[in-house]
Amino acid sequence: MKKHRNPIDISSVTTHPLRDRINKTSVRDFATTPEPEIDLSPFLASLPNILKGQDFLALIDDIVTAHRNEKPVIVMMGGHVIKCGLSPLLIDLAKRRVITGFAFNGASSIHDFEIALIGETSEDVAAYLQNGQFGMWEETGRLMNEATQHAADANIGMGEALGRQLIEMDAPYNASSLLAAGIQYDVPITVHVAIGTDIIHQHPSANGAVIGAASFTDFRLLTTLVTDLEGGGVVLNLGSAVILPEVFLKALTIARNLGHTVSQFTAANFDMNQQYRAVENVIKRPTEMGGRGYTFTGHHELMIPLLVQAVLSQL
Numbered sequence: 001m002k003k004h005r006n007p008i009d010i011s012s013v014t015t016h017p018l019r020d021r022i023n024k025t026s027v028r029d030f031a032t033t034p035e036p037e038i039d040l041s042p043f044l045a046s047l048p049n050i051l052k053g054q055d056f057l058a059l060i061d062d063i064v065t066a067h068r069n070e071k072p073v074i075v076m077m078g079g080h081v082i083k084c085g086l087s088p089l090l091i092d093l094a095k096r097r098v099i100t101g102f103a104f105n106g107a108s109s110i111h112d113f114e115i116a117l118i119g120e121t122s123e124d125v126a127a128y129l130q131n132g133q134f135g136m137w138e139e140t141g142r143l144m145n146e147a148t149q150h151a152a153d154a155n156i157g158m159g160e161a162l163g164r165q166l167i168e169m170d171a172p173y174n175a176s177s178l179l180a181a182g183i184q185y186d187v188p189i190t191v192h193v194a195i196g197t198d199i200i201h202q203h204p205s206a207n208g209a210v211i212g213a214a215s216f217t218d219f220r221l222l223t224t225l226v227t228d229l230e231g232g233g234v235v236l237n238l239g240s241a242v243i244l245p246e247v248f249l250k251a252l253t254i255a256r257n258l259g260h261t262v263s264q265f266t267a268a269n270f271d272m273n274q275q276y277r278a279v280e281n282v283i284k285r286p287t288e289m290g291g292r293g294y295t296f297t298g299h300h301e302l303m304i305p306l307l308v309q310a311v312l313s314q315l
Helices: 041-046 051-068 079-083 087-095 106-118 125-129 138-154 158-169 178-184 208-227 243-257 276-287 300-314
Strands: 023-026 073-077 101-105 120-123 189-192 234-238 265-271 291-297
Touching: 023 079, 023 106, 041 300, 051 073, 051 234, 051 265, 051 291, 051 300, 073 079, 073 208, 073 243, 079 087, 079 106, 079 120, 079 300, 087 178, 087 300, 101 106, 101 208, 101 243, 106 120, 106 138, 106 158, 106 178, 106 189, 138 158, 138 208, 158 178, 158 189, 158 208, 178 189, 189 208, 189 243, 208 243, 234 243, 234 276, 243 276, 265 276, 265 300, 276 291
Parallel strands: 073 101, 073 234, 101 189, 234 265, 265 291
Antiparallel strands: 023 120
16 A cells, blocks of 8 residues: 655754854955946957957947836846855946846845845855754744745735845845845845745745745736836846746746737846756747847856946946
8 A cells, every 4th residue: 555645844843043054155255346437448349349259248238228228127146146245236236227127036035135134145055964954044034934924915026025024124234135225226126936945945934825926926027027128128147047047938928928029139148157948048039039149158256247347337
């Protein structure tokens, strides 16, 4: 006879204070926004108008043109971007209304939320996994799940609820948090979650139905943002190999299904390795009806500061 198996009960999981965790990333090491008088224009003009040099210059021009024409610039990003200390640069572009929307995977929201709380993030997974302590951090799980419950109750997205939670708490490091900046500067941040992929799903307070509802609201919100890409918008994928390329493709499908053409926009992928889904689902397939797609391979901590300063120089 086949043994009957029940889903495990996680209500008795042991959690630990976040302050006791050893972290790899600190705001002390984050990038800083350069002085405004630093102008990369001569450097950009010196680049070869060939291959990736040509593509980079074209992308900068597309972003600047989108900003001047009040078209959306949507940044989709994986958690590694935050762990590389790049939040201050992206916050600056959001404050200037160059970036008009963000899409996070679950990891991005967690790293950003922890930065706001304690100014640090990124635990040693291998070390904490051995004794079952990996991801079992009380404040991260409890506070983020509380915000997600509020999102479901209020019929708002997870990103908005997390940002509001940080603002209401007056978290010590909100100045380095994209989630908090989204609320402060009225730039939407959507969070797209796969159940079981994030440490807050291990917490006793986790509620799959609530997480699903809040993330689904954000999926519909992102689809609204995607409809406006038509005719000069820009979408950047920074380091999400699977979740956000898949989410973007579905959002684009819905937008077109509802009668929005959504063509003639620019898509670019920045990553340390070019992954199948990002290339196919962000760069190639979405722009076949018209538009331009670019791929750039390199370390985030070098490529993204170059991108940001290049845009500011052209503005």
